[in-house]
Amino acid sequence: MSTTDTHTTRSTASSTASSTASSTASSTASSTRSSSMRSSMRSAADYGEQLLAAALEYAGRGWHVLPLRPGDKRPAVPDHPATSCATPAGPGGPNRDPRCHAGHVGWQQRATTDPDRITRAWSSPAPRGGWYGVAIATGPSRLLVIDTDTPKDGQHPPARWQLPGVVDGEDVLAYLADEARAAIPETYTVRTRSGGLHRYYLLPDLDDESQRLANTSGAIGWLIDTRAAGGYVVAAPTTIDRRRYAVLDDRAASALPCWLHVQLRQVSSTRRPDQTATVRPAFDILGASPAGPAVGEVTRYAAAAVAGEVQRVQAAQPGRRNHELFVAALALGQLVGGNALNHAQAVQVLLDAVAGHVGAGAFTAAEALGTIRSGMSKGQAEPRRIRTGSAA
Ligand SMILES: [Zn+2]
Known part of the structure; x- marks a missing residue:
C-alpha cells in the first residue's frame, strides 16, 4: 500500500478543492480523464477518508450512521428486504447475511456509533467499486431533521402556498415561523445535493419523543419533509451524481423549537387520507x-x-x-x-x-x-x- 497516496492530510484545502473541482467541472472532465487517472484515484481515496472521518465525527456526536450504496441514496445493508429474508432453514437456504441469523435486521437496527464497525465499513471501497455514502438514522440519534427542498422544473406551489415571495421550501418554513411569531433556531445544517437544506434538531430526552414524531412529506408545508423515527438522512460529504452534501453550519444540533414541535405533533397524530401529502403516524x-x-x-x-x-x-x-x-x-x-x-x-x-x-x-x-x-x-x-x- 502506498502511504503517500492514501495518507494525505484530509483537512487540507487542496483535498477539498480537488474534490470540489472534480464535481463542478464534470462537463470538462471527460477530455482530461485519461491523463488524470492518477489524480482521480487519489481524490477517490481522499473521498473515502473524508467519509470515514465524517462518519466517526457523527458517531462522536451520538448520531447513528449507516452505509449507503455507492452513488445511491439506498442503504447498503441489508441487501435484501425483510420479505425475502431467508431463514437458515427456509426455502432460500442458509442465510447469506449473518446479521439476520435470528431474524431480519434492518438498516435502522444496523446503524451504529461503534468506531470499530464504522472504520471497517469506510476503510476500503465497496466490493463492486466506489465508496459507501454516509447516512444518519434519525430515530436512534434522537434527531428530527427538517428537509426544505427546491421545486422541480415546472413544479408550482399549491393554492395554500401561492403567496408573494414563496418559491421554495425555505420560504415556506420562514412563512410558518412568521405565523407562529417564532424563529428558526440556527443549528447543524447541511446543503443537500438538490440545493435544499437539512436542519438537524435534537428531540427532548424526557420520554421516547423520537418514536412519536412521524416522517412527513409536505405535511407541515409545501416542499418541507421531516425525518424522525424510521427515517434517515444522507449526510455530508456523501456525493451522488457528482453533487455533494456539504456542511453549512457545523455547530452542535439545537433543540427542536417548541412551535415546530407542536406542528409536527399535530401532523404525526392526525391522519389526512384526503391529502396528497403523506404522513406516517407513529402513535x-x-x-x-x-x-x-x-x-x-x-x-x-x-x-x-x-x-x-x-x-x-x-x-x-x-x-x-x-x-x-x-x-x-x-x-x-x-x-x-x-x-x-x-x-x-x-x-x-x-x-x-x-x-x-x-x-x-x-x-x-x-x-x-x-x-x-x-x-x-x-x-x-x-x-x-x-x-x-x-x-x-
Ligand atoms: Zn434479513
Missing part, C-alpha cells in the same frame, strides 16, 4: 380517535396559539403553575370548542408542557390532568373561532 394520542378538525389550514393558525400556551405552562413559576396550566387549558379549550383544535391533541400537548413540573414534584400527573380537564371544559363552553384568512 395515537391517548388511543383516542381523532375528533375535531383534520390538520390543515385551521390548525396551522391554531399552532401559534398552542405554542404560546405551551410556553406559558413551561415558564410558570412555583406557586403559579396550577393557575397557568388552568389558564392554558381554558384557552385551548376555547379553540377546541371553536373546532380549531383536536381535543385529544390539546390534552396531550398540555400534559407534555407540564411534564417538567410534574417531574419536579410540583404536582402529580393526575392533578395536572384534573386541572387540564377542568380548564378545557370551561373553555369549550366559550368557543373561540380563528379566522383563517384568504386561504380558507
